Amino acid sequence: MSIRIEHMSHVYQPGSPFEADALEDIDLTINDGDLLALIGHTGSGKSTLAQHLNGLLTPTSGRVLVDGEDINAKGADRRALRQRVGLLFQYAEYQLFEETVYKDIAFGPKNQGLTGDELDARVREAFAKVHLPADTLEKSPFELSGGQMRRVALAGVVAMQPRVLVMDEPIAGLDPKGRDELTEVIRELHDGGVTIVLISHNMDDVARIATRVAVLDKGHLAMLGTPREIFARGEELESMGLDVPQTIQLCRRLREGGMGVPDCLTNEELAAAICETLKGGAADA
């Protein structure tokens, strides 16, 4: 299932003194099986773009096509669309409302019309995917920690079995352990065949798990490519107020110091490259 965004623009509160161009002429295709990372400075339009993907916002101009269908066309079934394209909001832990975690996860599938065993299976399957301790299922979501609450919220979206999952800064504000765990959950979901759009400020995670990266700058799509291609343009990224992953920063420093290592995206890759260079250096001497 692919999402195609054609020349889309969005203006907030047009015609008032609060008018603001959020997105301008965005052209982007999200392919089946992508793990697309959407990065950009605060206010670059990432969250606005995310809300267009399942019809919560309507573009001021341009089109959004899901499986070739214009989702804002007259008579388009928005609710059916939202089952196919799931959206996890920023700070999603604040959307929980039910008495127990189980009931909260069941909210989405119930709205899809599921009941009985089918509903139960969905809830348990989604709950298992987010790796929470088994006894939390019957607890109140308000007793959990922030990180756990966020994973409950994620389970609530996963339970609808969307083909595409859009996540707005799912790891923001979590401690390192919570971040690693959630990143792992995202990776597993992707491996399970879900197309993922991930908004993130954490370049290390983007480098580690993304298959493609889109860079937004002031409402424009500034770059699009593989993480390796994007992070090779470090100076341009920095001019947009963005970082490059720590591994790449280290590679750069090493090169400045005279060590010929290529840009590496993960720790493992970097360690291997350093070993290789050192060995090569030893052979020369």
Next chain:
Amino acid sequence: MLKDITLGQYYPVKSPVHNLDPRIKIILTIAFIVAVFLGSSLWAFFPVAAYIILAALLAHLPLKLLLKGIKPLRIILIFTFLLNLFFNAGETVLVEVWKIRITLEGLLTAIRFSMRLVFLVSGASLLTLTTPPVVLTDGMERLLSPLRKIGFPAHELAMMMSIALRFIPVLLEEADKIMKAQMARGADFESGNLIQRAKSMVPLLVPLFVSAFRRAGDLAMAMEARCYHGGEGRTRLRVMKLTMNDLYACLITVALMVVVALI
């Protein structure tokens, strides 16, 4: 979605009206309301209308915005008009159908009452459109502060009002976000009968209340941490000062009242 609510929203442009002292603006608004009720003949509404249009022009407000503030009132307006039209005893009968009688006096009263309502609301929205809420409550606090001598909690009241006003947009935004989040999970807020609809609000209201309490707790803590202990001995960054413009505004308003009283 919910952000479209404009009633009482501050309209941020620079203008002589925006710059008037908030105390003066509050007093003038009250004076304006008195003037609206002072006039007994319909002719009195012409200077009142001229006054409000002049004020809107000086404030660089589009008149459309003022009219938009009246829109939510239309049902009350129609009701007031019809009630006065049909149930006013008068001498001169204009139309008589069966038991319903429309008299000239009734028609005039109906027009007068509806006009008063329109000007009342536009006068009040002129105040809120040109004054940021925090400045407005500051002005109120200063106006009410003489009453402190008899134990009236002017500062506390103003502080509560500023906080309440300050959090309206925050909570609206939050409600909008939660609503979208639940819609993304297939929630339906629009269809169904009254009970179904009330039930469908639960996924919106519970998180909203939880977050409102959380915010209130955070705010109280932040205020304590900055040694807030009420208005006692508190000084201000912006001290209110009267200018010549304030004087002109007062003169124009007094002139309006005199003209209306004479008509």
